[in-house]
Amino acid sequence: MGKNFKMLAKTLFGFEEILAKELRNLGAGNVAVGTRNVSFEGDLGFMYKANLCLRTAIKIIKPIHSFPVRNEDDLYRKMYQMEWTDFLGVHDTFAIDATVHSDQFTHSLYVSQKTKDAIVDKFRDLEGKRPNVDVKHPDLRINVHIHQNQCNVSLDSSGASLHHRGYRTATNIAPINEVLACGLILLSGWDGQTDFLDPMCGSGTFLTEAAMIACNIPANINRKGFAFEKWPDFDADLYAKIVQASLNKVREFHHTIVGYDKAPSAVRKAMENVENANLSDYIAVKRQNFFMTKKQTEAPLHMVFNPPYGERLDIDMENFYADLGDTLKQGYPGTEAWFITSNLPALKFVGLRPSRKIKVYNSHLESRLVKYELYAGSKKAKHQKKPS
Template sequence: MANNFKMLAKTMYGFEDILAAELKALGAMNVETGVRSVSFEGDTGFMYKANLSLRTAIKILKPIRTFFVRGDQDLYDKVYRMEWERHMKVSGTFAIDATVNSDLFNHSKYVALKTKDAIVDRFRNILGKRPDVDVKYPDLRIHIHIQRNQVTISLDSSGQSLHQRGYKTATNIAPINEILAAGMLLQSGWDGQCDFLDPMCGSGTLLIEAAMIACNIPANINRREFAFEKWPDYDQELFDKIVDSSLNKTREFHHKIYGFDKAPSAVHKANDNVKNANLSEYIQVQQQDFFESDKPVEGHLHMVFNPPYGERLNINMPEFYRQIGDTLKNNYPDTEAWFITADLSAFKHVGLRPSRKIKLFNGKLESRLYKYEIYAGSKKAKFN
């Protein structure tokens, strides 16, 4: 289509295929996976929709120029020649993020500085004054990527990372990132067709993301703003239509989502965040030690959780993971249980054989997402 343009969605390691599937389901064209990224094509309305709806995207970049450079002066000259006055007002603010993998440049901050100088000098020479830099809340966030001698300059349509959904006001120690939570849920095949439990729910991120997937609620519906809302060509009427259309595609959820945590403070924070996300009717959080719990429902249960590990709490890891395995085996028949850990030897102590292992990163920590299938007959067999 004539109005379509290329975009790039950035994501976390291991979620490239999931993000590609999300984009295709939304209606993106020419979807191609990369490393921690997926490229695609769509129009301005689709860019709005991608920011609003994608669960596993960190940012949506809109490339506006690609060129080759021979050195820093060449970079300056080519950035200077771009019509920056089309993208922001001289009274506005901007910020530059740079990523560099090149023998020509050995520091991303230097590239950002050189780019900033070219933009500022262009405004000063044409209009007699210059826009200011604001690294926290700019009107325009520019992304420059240099691979060898190829430069791609993009506008960041998202602004703050898209994991900042807007519903979380209270957090626990080392809360799980919302994008990681959504990606784990989608990796696990969660689709809202049964009851769900996070038995160590902390501040409730997995519970909320699970409910939003189950009800097909746009991931960023609670977010206060996107960077594209400050662009000169922002179309408020179009964005409102995209929001209304997305909300019309929500669906009813006929099961229940349960959260356990043994810390009263965590239960309180989780309930606050669930309320902020307007999901209280679907999610029930209670103070409960998982190791002293029984399955809260009849029938099949889908479980996804992020157990604490040595980085966060001083616990006896072998004993802790043995208790996870024993609790699942003895008290949770007909359950599909998934959990993530950065302690890569921990699963040996669970005492159950995982049916899947998926490599992910929790922040900078290499982690594994393990799947355990607990069959309905296992508890009965134990007592025979």
């Protein structure tokens, strides 16, 4: 086995504990929860596995250097002193992502520029040539994070955000981020042991993520690639073994996953994305208006969906949420229904009391993931004594 090193997995607000659990289940060492991130340790193969398999991670970065920094000249000097030839050649391209939370450093673009200057000057002085910047498809993506007077330099092993799973080529007006969708499904407790319904499925993201969880399919098996594949130490044979070992853990699924949408275009897009993910055997997509449906079986049903918020889709919010509550009450006994909304005042029109509310963010929108338990028969009736 190779030598273990520290890594950091970035995630969305509210998903830190789920990500930590995922990492422990994969076999990570020294897992520690932060804010929007989880640190852990593993070897090179584990870095490949983390990128391939983690469902709620957005990036996996590998810290390579950390130092105190006082000002821009100090930043330039210490960046220049780093051994960049260990990671980059003169004919390679690179890009820098910088984030700053500091009184001394207030502009992330300026930090990126200073870092770029230090790197290219170092190569010019050493080899008479310099690598070029390519912000879209670099051979090496460098992450610089300054918090007050501390600078952390890391290599981005993922490249494009890990929510780019690779299966979604068709989207609707308000598509949900794949990592967000998957995290919500995991927060809802879905484990593939019941039927699943997304009654407003849009482009089918919840359906696809639910099926991948149920079948234990690696989250990013459909991606075109990862940044680490361009690194000098990339081990193609090891990566192939990691992929095969992960695929060997795929399991069968013995329930149904169904999506409804009333728009024919959404149904077509959802079916296309499901097919791209090679999950057509597990998922059925139907043109249906949820408000005109009833539960199809007496078996327990798990429902997760993303109704319109009124942000990007214009709807009559009061009537919409009232209809939603009525449909659940009247047509879906024996169901755990979860949905996300940023329109918190609209929840009172549902006419049901949520048994859970979890604070999450959909992009910049503060939202709630709410749970409604629909009992088979009246909940009150179960607790009332029969008249003597």
